[in-house]
Every structure is written in C-alpha cells, then in structure tokens.
Amino acid sequence: MIRILLADDQTLIRAGFRALLDAEPDMEVVGEAGTGKEAVRLAAREKPDIILMDIRMPDDDGLAAASRILADAAMAGTRIIILTTFELDEYIAEAVRLGAAGFLVKDTEPAELIRAVRVVHDGDALLSPSVTRRIMAQLASHTRASGELLKLEHVTDREREVLALVGEGLNNAEIAGRLFITPLTAKTHVSRIMTKLMVRDRSQLVVLAYESGLVKPGWSS
Template sequence: MTIRVLVADDQALVRAGFVALLDAQDGIEVVDEASTGTRALASAQQLHPDVVLMDIRMPEMDGLAATRAIVADPALAGVRVVVLTTFELDEYVFEAMRAGASGFLVKHTEPAELVRAVRVVADGDALLSPSVTRRLVAEFAARAKPATGPALSELTSREREVMALVAEGLTNAEIGERLFMSPATARTHVSRILTKLGARDRTQLVVVAYESGLVRPGWQE
C-alpha cells in the first residue's frame, strides 16, 4: 500500500526538497504541504495521512502543539508524526516525543535515511536513527521533571526485558536474537506491552521506560 505523507515546514525550499524526494519513491505519495501548525493539523484531520513530517518552529501553531492535537484526536489514531529539527539535541524534541511523536529527523539527514525513516515509522516497527534517538532521550530524560507514567506492574518479567531492549532501539529481530526467541514472538511481546500501557508505538515505550525508571540514562554506545 502507498504511504501517504504530509510535509509541514514553514520554509518553502525545505518543503520542496522533501516533496520532490518522497514523490520520486515507489510506494510513497505526498498528499499535502503545510507552512503552519494550524494548517498541518487541519490537513491531517481532512486527509488522514500515514506520516506527518512536522517542523517544530512554525507560525500560528508550533509543531509541538500540532503534534499534541493530532495525537489527542481519536480519529487520527493511525497518523504517525515525525518531528523535523535542525539540531540533533533540539530542546523541544524530547517534549515532542512525550507528546506522542513517533520519532525525529534532523533536516540535513541523508536522502536515503529520510526515505527509510518514513517507511519505518509508517510500519511502526522500529525507532528512527536509534543511536541518535538514544542519546537524545538519555539527555532529556535525565533532565525531565518526574512524571507519573503508566504503572509497569502489569508487565511480566519477560515483557520488562523486551521493553528495556525496545528502549535501546532494537528491532524485533534483534530482540529475538538477544532473548533467544523468534522475531514473531518478540513482536507479540511488544504488541502486548503497547496494549497494557496504552502506548501508541515503540517510541512512546522508550519514553515510558525512562520515566518509570526501567531504563536509566547514561549507557555506553
């Protein structure tokens, strides 16, 4: 099936570059562009894209507020938001992930990585740029004000193991290899964890893993 993408950025040149790149790919279609957060939200509500590439700094409504609004709308449960940022450790990126974004990309990312990221987040199978995401989450989780997250008491010990590995950015295949189980079994565990915690996707599991103390910042690459 074709992955339908909405590109939201207030810089026309940036939008044009993303649109040209994505429209040239098999199985990806850019359904709309937006230059403001307000327009991005309205377009998402009207068109229900699979993926929204969302710049954070936009007029009228910033990307963070637009992301929150999209995530909070039950009718948009299948829409995945990928935050666009100029710097890897943008101060707003962790808040965007807490708000429900499925990952982030730096604007100067390689074209092939952008295309791969859109496909990955549309599939919901893995985090974007795991090593960079881990550094960012570790940095901002360490500074974050303690939050009351979903209780982990409902998780089995095996599910906690799986969730910790998800927080490392591992794919289902990598989790299966680490825990001596099949990728399908790993996927089943992840699905059950998502259901028990009411999380939208794997990125949200990373946030919960940090905020609950299941995983601590500061691991070595």
C-alpha cells in the same frame, strides 16, 4: 502506499521533500502545509500515515500542531516525524513525550529520510543517532521516584525484558536475537505491552522504560 503530509513553512523545502518522496514507488505525498494550523486541518482531512513536521512554523509551531494531532483519537493511525534545523534537546524531549515517532535534523541524507519514513511506518521509533543517547539521558533525569513501577504491575517478566530492550533502542529483530525468540514473537510482545500501558507507539515505550527505571542512562545495547 505510505501516505505522507509535509508541514514546513519553507516552500522550497517542501518541494524538495515532495520530489524525493514521490519518486519512491511505495510513497505518496498527499498534502502540504505551511503553518501549524494548516497541518492540523489537512491531517484531519487526509488521515496520512506519516507527517513530516517542522518545529518552527507560524500559527502554531510544530510541537503545538503535533500535540493536537496526537491527542485526536481519529488520528490514531498517523505517526509524526519531527524535522528541524535546530538540534535542541528540549524540543526533542518534548516531541518524544508528545508521542512523535521520530526526530531528524534537516541535513539528514535523502536515503536516511526515506528509510526513516519506512521504519516509522512499520511501527518503530527513530531518532537521529547523534541525539538519541543525550535525549534518553535527559528523559531519565525526570524519572519519578518510588511508585512509578506500579504502572508495570500487569506486565509479565518477559514483557519487562522486552520493554527494557525497547528502551535501549533495539528494534524487533534485535530484541529477537537478544532473547532467542522470533521477530514476530518480539513484535507481539511489544504490541501487548503498548496495549497494557495504553501508549500509542514505540517512542512512548522508550520514555516509559526510562521513567520506570527499567533502563538507566549510560546503559548500552
């Protein structure tokens, strides 16, 4: 069962999400928060698998709440999907940098929201297709020159290949097809890279792939 916390200051939106998600046999909404501070408190109590977090809320916005939750070692198993009406690059880039595993606009189709919850729960990162390339280009614009690649000194050549493909947005099955390996092997490589680079999820691997120069803006998978 995927345990989900809803954080949005609009009661009607929370009710709609709850009805949609609770109808799925493998999902359960375990709490609702109307403010950022309440989201942090409930997250600490419930330890949900997924938090659907609105950006604009009173008493700490969604980004501030996400930052506090993701910095808590006790919440290592919780993944956050940012939901907002406003498709603003600076919000999306900051959410990814903080370690949010997904970003979706609120007019996302119900089936896509349900799929996003499952994708993120399975360990993949997810951004709305309309913003992915734009945000990755913005992240790359902040690439640190010179010594950044030193962070990858303990990463093998094969792992660098995998990291570059993660940065291009490929999932484990697509990486497996590209490198002629099994999806399980691809998943193992991704897990080892995350351990070596001390990142908590795939979205941070995407950022690092760009910041290290392994992936450049405009490259296509």
